[in-house]
Amino acid sequence: MYNTNYHRASSVEDAVSKMGSSDDAKFVSGGQTLIPTMKQRLAAPSDLIDLRHVDSMKGITVDGNQITIGAGVTHAEVHSSKELGAACPSIAALAGHIGDPHVRNMGTIGGSIANNDPAADYPAAMIALNATIITNKREIAADGFFTGMFETALGEDEIITAVSFITPVKAAYSKFPNPASRYAMAGVFVAQTGEGVRVGVTGAGADGVHRHTEMEAALTANWTPEAIANCNVDANELLSDLHGDNNYRANLVKVMAKRAVEMAG
Amino acid sequence: MSEGIGARVLRKEDKRFITGDGKYTDDVTNHGQCYAAFVRSPHAHANIKSIDKSAAEAIVGVEGVFDGHQLTGDGIGNIICGWAVNSKDGSPMNMGAWSALATNTVRYAGDAVAVVIADSPANAKTAAEAVVVDYEVLSSVTDAGKSLEAGVEQIHPEAPNNLIFDWEIGEQAATEEAIAGAAHVTEMKVINNRVSPNPMEPRSAVATFDASEDHYTLYTTSQNPHVARLVLSAFYQVAPEHKLRVIAPDVGGGFGAKIYIYPEEIVCLWASMKTKRSVKWTSDRTEAFLTDAHGRDHITTAKMGFDKNNKIVGFQVDTIANLGAYMSLFSSATPTYLYATLLSGQYNIANVHGNVRAVYTNTTPVDAYRGAGRPEAAFLVERMLTTAAGELGVDPAELRRANFITEFPHQTPVIMAYDSGDFNANMDAAMKASDYAGFEARRSEAASRGKMRGIGISCYIEACGIAPSAAVGSLGAGVGLWESAEVRVNPVGTVEILTGSHSHGQGHETTFAQLINDRFGLPADNVQVVHGDTDKVQFGMGTYGSRSGAVGMSAIVKALDKVEAKAKKIAAHLLEADEGDIVIENGEVKVAGTDKTLGWHEVCLGAYTAHNLPEGMEPGLKEGAFYDPANFTFPAGCYICEVEVDPETGTTDIVQFVASDDFGTIINPMIVEGQVHGGIAQGVGQALLEQAVYDDNGQLLTGSYMDYTMPRADDLPSYTVSHETTVCPGNPLGIKGCGEAGAIGSPPAVINAITDAIGNNDLSMPATPSKVWAAIQATQSKQAAE
Amino acid sequence: MTSISMVVNGRSVGGEVEDRTLLVEFIRENLRLTGTHVGCDTSQCGACVVHVDGKAVKACTTLAAQANGCEVTTIEGIAGDELHPMQQAFKDNHGLQCGFCTPGMIMAATDMVNRLGKDLDEKTIRAELEGNICRCTGYHNIVKSIQDGASKM
Known part of the structure; x- marks a missing residue:
């Protein structure tokens, strides 16, 4: 790892101010992606601004059908939250399959979403739940937030402070993990929301997380696992790598979608 | 509770590991x-x-x-x-x-x-x-087959066409003739995938040059520190042998990868002399993937001929072995004498011929990895047998039985003289434990859940106890493969065993102590096993090839024989009895049939006070021995694997894994079972998950655990392990060896099970979900077309 | 450089470290507690697992500065006069061979019990070991050890 300067932010304002006075700083939350990247010397921020001690970014609130998860909430906290388990078990279950138990104790929902790894789990949930990404500057609809692999709508000194969404009527996430990394090779989050059926696909797409509108239409017409069978998943838009080619991933997207619908009931 | 031969003694070495007090090379820090x-x-x-x-x-x-x-x-x-x-x-x-x-x-x-x-x-x-x-x-080449093609870039000027050697074993003409006259011939192309050994402790070296003494000390992650010292001094001229101390302290797994002397140790020693500083290097995991010798990587085509009674009449094998960019220490032996000599498997085959071409490629050097050549042989033979059974329409178990060797000793057409075994007993035990007979009902039940269930059998044999020095010398080995031991009995009667074997997980500190308990009745706690330091142990050949039991412990037994003889002489003298009447048991030295007795410690003290020794006897009680084996040993067994494949994703679940092994005498069943568990996990890893993959430019794509799939707990089942013992006649304890068996026997069992489940025999390792899914698709398209 | 202090195995420790110092480097090099190991570069093998404020984390993927002010427990800190039940269970069930992954396994196992209780079935244990790799044991006896150790915690 190259040298860096570590700062602990006490508030969102403090974090932004520290960012402003640094050359090439990065915000770090759990650090479970950033620190390995720095260890490999593939990232070399001049400064690290630690957001884990910002109280306003913590906590999970369920207010009627409105769910808000602070950006600093760890995967372990999402997974074990009783409120979420009751209001939106699909997202609690999803969090229980990110990384491993030790990683889940550090990694946060805000960090995962801001990083937008094309094989990360949360982005699929965000777009399927039609979530709102709340930053220190604005509120961004998930559809407009994820702009490509590792790319988001976030500005330089913009910090995700929370995500919020309306409790879905039905929802589930099914993931086929990469055998080595255990990131998603294909992960599909299906949700019946107040604004219709939404399907978020991660891990498979050549451009990262995306919605699958044909499946959404099919499931809108007929919310059953069988409805997926006739949907077309275009392999040309999917990744190929040593763990599986795009045809295999196309199959996985359909199978994971089907299983997610089965799980959602 | 007994702590002798056959007892499940808990490991003496565990305490330091479970408390964090183990001392590995990277834990060494010098001023x-x-x-x-x-x-x-x-x-x-x-x-x-x-x-x-x-x-x-x-x-x-x-x-x-x-x-x-x-x-x-x-x-x-x-x-x-x-x-x-x-x-x-x-x-x-x-x-x-x-x-x-x-x-x-x-x-x-x-x-x-x-x-x-x-x-x-x-x-x-x-x-x-x-x-x-x-x-x-x-330009570069990574594929062994392509490296021999015309026009490919030459990697070493010394090796025209990238060919290192073109070697053979057995009779070619007779084998071809037998196959030509066969009633049925099974032909296959079999690839044995390249894997990375991945001991969890990365390699490390700490080298210190003491200028005032003109002396070097090297801490290193080695399975054989004496061989390291010999090679570093005699061949690489880094330091004279008598001025170089090599210490392999606690070593976090080896699996072959830590046998070899790598560039980094040489450079650290040399650099410590250049800089007059202690120099430490510890590999990170990516460096380990790049530089630890890889294993396997064979491309083989083979023909097996059967007569009308389904007896094998001939086996013809042509293998290209990828040795990587440089020839590592044992790289030439692995695909020849450790591979093709086992091509007869457990079967009575009159004609076997193996041809092996070893080639250079622009890849990490390849050398022995757990099993070393024998997994490649077992995979080939056992895939051939199951494939042939399918073609002949007979049960794969019955085809094997029909061809088993049943009389020993048995001379194969490929050098080896099998000394003992009972292959039917292992198969009977495995079939019973796996309820082989009840499989079809389980297959139907799985089908009702949408799962494809399959069963696979594998009967392996290996050659261990490496090896008779004169024999391996005549075959080209640069060293003898004996082992040494010294047994030092202290004046108070406690015992130190100095051994040339090296423990990097095998539990020698416990198992070797059990020999003392068995011989003299001393508690295992009164025994200290010393290994891994060239200043303490005079010489040794180290631990690999499942040799520490069959060879290392045989040396200890020889030394113990001498200690016992001397102790009895002293006791007979002190007790005024006949030497032949002295017995040593439960820590006491007695005259048989009398109440005359001395404590073991009294005899030992007597040896050192030397106040009253037999005429002419030297004081002290310390004996050394070198043991050179008379033959290889031949562990064998039958493994049965049962899988369920999810046809939608191609995921394989191992739902049952049964191993029945014949390791000869077992000193500590708990440790032996652990060795089998770990071996199976590595074999299953090779079969299902692991492969070192290069891209077209020779870049290693699997350079971290993000892309190289290590077997994890949820990839693996619990195993059912048992033993059927025939004692090895070739060494004093009757031991055959157990360290590699699991990795040898399991890959073909797994692949035979999956091909049985999916009804498509065209499947290579690793059988990843994507590959299995594609094979299922291919079968379904073929069926649809028919 | 940054000044840090924390409580490690019940003892207050501190020092000046480079900001890039990993928690595992601080533990191994500064504190000379070498029971915590490093087996990979990508946060997967789990040989480095320690507890920070009672939760298992990968010390190779945590900066020492991130743990400033925290309570850290390493493998050296879990036993009193007697071995911790999980340590004893690993010995009793032959849950280790080379010992290199063992400290991380034991720290992961005690964390598992802290989160999920003493009654752990095989499937749960195998799933929960996703972040810990062993190359020696094939996991068979590790699973048995954790089941045994959990029941005695």
Whole structure:
């Protein structure tokens, strides 16, 4: 790892101010992606601004059908939250399959979403739940937030402070993990929301997380696992790598979608 | 509770490991220690045009930056392969030069070009990045088959067409004739996938040069520190043997990868002399993937002929073995004498012929990995048998039984003389434990859940107890493969065993102590096993090839025989009895049939006070022995694997794994079972998950655990392990060896089970979900077309 | 450089470290507690697992500065006069061979019990070991050890 300067932010304002006075700083939350990247010397921020001690970014609130998860909430906290388990078990279950138990104790929902790894789990949930990404500057609809692999709508000194969404009527996430990394090779989050059926696909797409509108239409017409069978998943838009080619991933997207619908009931 | 032979004694060594007190090489820290970082080639094949070290040398904290010309200029010799294998035309193998730091040409991505010695690991790494190497990139080849093709770039001038040797064993003409006359011939192309050993402790070295004493100390992650010292001194001329102490302290797994003497140890020793500092290098995992010797990587075509009674009449094998960019220490022996000599498997086959071409490629060197050649042989033979059974329409178990060797000793057509075994007993036990007979009902039940269930059988045999020195010498080995031991009895009666074997997980501190308990009745706690330090143990050949029981413990037994004889002489003298009437048991020395008795400690003290010894006897009670085995040993067994495949995703679940092994005498069943568990996990890993993959430019794509799939707890089942014992007649304890069996027997069992489940025999390792899914699709398309 | 202080195995420790110092480097090099190991570069093998404020984390993927002010427990800190039940269970069930992954396994196992209770079935244990790799044992006896150790915690 190259040298860096570590700062602990006490508030969102403090974090932004520290960012402003640094050359090439990065915000770090759990650090479970950033620190390995720095260890490999593939990232070399001049400064690290630690957001884990910002109280306003913590906590999970369920207010009627409105769910808000602070950006600093760890995967372990999402997974074990009783409120979420009751209001939106699909997202609690999803969090229980990110990384491993030790990683889940550090990694946060805000960090995962801001990083937008094309094989990360949360982005699929965000777009399927039609979530709102709340930053220190604005509120961004998930559809407009994820702009490509590792790319988001976030500005330089913009910090995700929370995500919020309306409790879905039905929802589930099914993931086929990469055998080595255990990131998603294909992960599909299906949700019946107040604004219709939404399907978020991660891990498979050549451009990262995306919605699958044909499946959404099919499931809108007929919310059953069988409805997926006739949907077309275009392999040309999917990744190929040593763990599986795009045809295999196309199959996985359909199978994971089907299983997610089965799980959602 | 007994602590003798056959007892499940808990491990003496565990306490330090479970409390965090184990002492591994990277835990060693010396005053003023520096750190080495290697500049490695990013190219698979290139000429080095120039190296500019000036920017690196200017970095604060850098003690030195050294390149290959400096290394060879100081007279450091090339790294060698220690086993000479001749081609069938009698010509010697074509070994290319391998300098610990490349001088003019790099031959694989990761080849070391220069080293930086600095005051911290981070500074060393930063300085290594600042070394500017100008390369002329050459074309490269990673595939063993392609490396022999015309027009491919030559990797070493010494090896025309990249061919190292073209070797054979057995009778070609007779085998071809037998197959030509066969009623049925099964033909297959079988690829044995390249894997990375991945001991969890990365390799590490701490080298210290003491200028005032002109003496070197090397802590290193080695399975055989004495061999390391011999090679470092005699061949690489890094330091004279008597001025070099090599210590392999606690070593975190080896699996073969820590047998060899790598460039990094050589360079650290040399650099400690250059800088007059203690120099530490610890591999990170990516470096381990790049530089730890890989395993397997064979391409084989084979024909097996059967007569009308389904008896095998001939087996013809043609293998291309990928040895990587350089010949590692045992690389020539692994695909020849450790592979083709086992092609007869457990079967009575009159004609076997194996041809092996070993080739250079622009990849990490390949050498022995758990099983070393024998897994490749077992995989080939056992895939052939199951494939043939399908073609012949007979049960794969019955086809095997019909061809089993049942009488011993048995001379195979490929050198080996099997000394003992009961292959039917192992198969009976495995079939019973797995409820083989009830399988079809389980298959139907699984089908009702949408799962494809299959069962696979594998009957392996291996040659261990490596090896009779004269025999391996005649086959080209550069060393003898005996083992040494010394038993030191202290005046108070406690015992130290000094052994040339090395424990890196095998539990020698416990198992070897059990021999003392068995012999003298002393508690295992009163025994200390000393190993892994060339200053303490005079010499030894180390631990690999499942040899520590059959060879290492045989040496201890020989030394114990001498100790016992002397102790009895002393006791007979003290008790005024006949030497032949003395018995030693439960820590007491008695005259049989009388109440005359001495404590063991009294006899030992007597040996050291020497006040009253038999006329002419030397004081003391310490004996050494060298044991050179008379033959290889032949562990064998039957493994049965049952899988369920999810046809939608191609995922394989191992729902049952049964192993029935014959290891000869077992000293500690708990430890032996653990060895089988671990071996099976590595074999299942090779069959389902693991492969070292290169891209077209020779870049290793699987350079971390993000892409190389290590078996995890949820990839594996619990195993049902049992033993059917025939005692090995070749060594005093009757031991055959257990360390590698699991990795040898399991891959074919797994693949035979999956091909049975999916009804498609065209499946290579690793059978990843994507590959299995594609095979299912292919079968379904074929069925649809019919 | 940054000044840090924390409580490690019940003892207050501190020092000046480079900001880039990993928690595992601080533990191994500064504190000379070498029971915590490093087996990979990508946060997967789990040989480095320690507890920070009672939760298992990978010390190779945590900066020492991130743990400033925290309570850290390493393998050296879990036993009193007697071995911790999980340590004893690993010995009793032959849950280790080379010992290199063992400290991380034991720290992961005690964390598992802290989160999920003492009654752990095989499937749960195998799933929960996703972040810990062993190359020696094939996991068979590790699973048995954790089941046994959990029941005695």
